[in-house]
Amino acid sequence: MIPANFDYVRAESVDHAIQLLQESDGEGKLIAGGHSLLPLMKFRLTEPGTLIDISRISELKSVKKEGDRVVVGAMVTHRDAANDPVIKEYIPSLASAAGQIGDMQVRNRGTVGGNIAHADPAADLPAPAIVLDAQITIQGEDGEETMDLDSFILGPLITMMPENSVVTKVSFAIPPSHTKQTYLKYFHPASGYPVVGVAAVAGTDEDGKIDYIRVGITGAGDKVFRATSVEEALMGQVPSESVIDSASGLAADDGDMGSDLFASEEYREQLCRVYTARALKSVLL
Template sequence: MIPAKFDYVRADSIEQAIQLLQESDGEGKLIAGGHSLLPLMKFRLTEPGTLIDISRISELKGVHKDGDRVVVGAMTTHREAATDPVIKEHIPILAEAARQVGDIQIRNRGTVGGNIAHADPAADLPAAAIVLDAELTIQGEEGEETMSLDSFIIGPLITMMPENSIVTSISFAIPPSHTKSAYLKYFHPASGYPVVGVAAVAGTDSNGKIDYVRVGITGAGDMVFRAEAVEEALMGQVPSESVIDSAAGLAVENADMGSDLFALEEYREQLCKIYTARALKSVLL
């Protein structure tokens, strides 16, 4: 449980962080809250030659509304996301998910950018991010680019992050004002990680029919995914317990479930259906 030897340096700006990554010749790793990287280092699953501390770069912090999206600085902590008035007003599901991350120490130090960019298949925030059509702003050697979350994450702990680049912010689409949202999870009692976590955003039109629905599931497989079959089954329907239960039965359609000592594949499948139904009922009934 002791990391391999490494050097440490603090970056004072985004440009300096990129420069330090370049100078590390592929041996550098960015560290902010450290709650994703340090456990991997302790198990020696990763052995960076240099840790580049970006925790004091002010450009990476802050939350603001930009048109129909909310932009969250990558260094925004979980606690800040859970309590920020802009997030609570416009994308409350992100605040709800942030409140459920780990314990108080993790929420005080862990960051929104780190949680999402790490691509941990059992992280909480990606479920909320995927239903909010999250987009990551990435700055690197060639300048700045924007990448959607579903394009960015390609596997467990595997992303399309360009070399020598840094996630500077994540923007989230603001759902229609008539919708409600919920994030529910069944979690590991020791770590708080979701065995299955379900984020749902949904609403009905003036005729009582579902006209907007998004369902995201984390913890169940190799990476977060949208339960699109559930969404398609619900669109245009008048919500009822039977309608929601029937649609929730499609939660794992075309999805690959994970299996470990805590939960077998079949158990996770059942949890996905149950928690999808609970989340949807909480916002539609």
């Protein structure tokens, strides 16, 4: 569990990081918190020639509300995201998910941008990100571009990240003010990774009928997914325990379930149903 030899350099700005990536001839890797990259290096699943440290680039550490979105710098740590007043006020499901990641050491060093950009199928933040219509901003050799989360993450550890580019920020849509949000997960006791994690945003109109609902599920399969079958079944309904339980039975229908030594495909399907029902009851009842 010892990584191969590598060089280490520190980037002073985003432009400097891009320059260093170019100079590495494809052998460079960005490192921020390092909680995703370093384990891969220890198992020698990746062997970068150069680690480019972007952890001290101050321009990537801001959080601000811009119109109807909250813009979070890629280098904002999980701890800071969990405690930031803007995030807690407008997108509390993200704050809740960030506060449940790993342990204190991981939350102190791990970053919002890294958690999403790594595309780990068991990452926490993609669940609230997908229900909050997250957009990832990337700066590279040809300038800046923005992608929707669903377009950005293609599969496990596979993204549309262009070569020699840096994720600079992630923006999240602010849901209507009458909605409530939550993030719940069943996690592996050793790692804290979600076996299934569910983010939900929902609200009702003046007649008590559901007029806004988003459900996102992570950990269950190769990538995060929206439980659109659940959303469609509940839209326009008056929420009750029986109505929510019935709709939550569809929670696994829109994703491909994974299977491993800890949890079978059938077990993950059941967890999707149970945790979707719990999440929706907490925001609707």
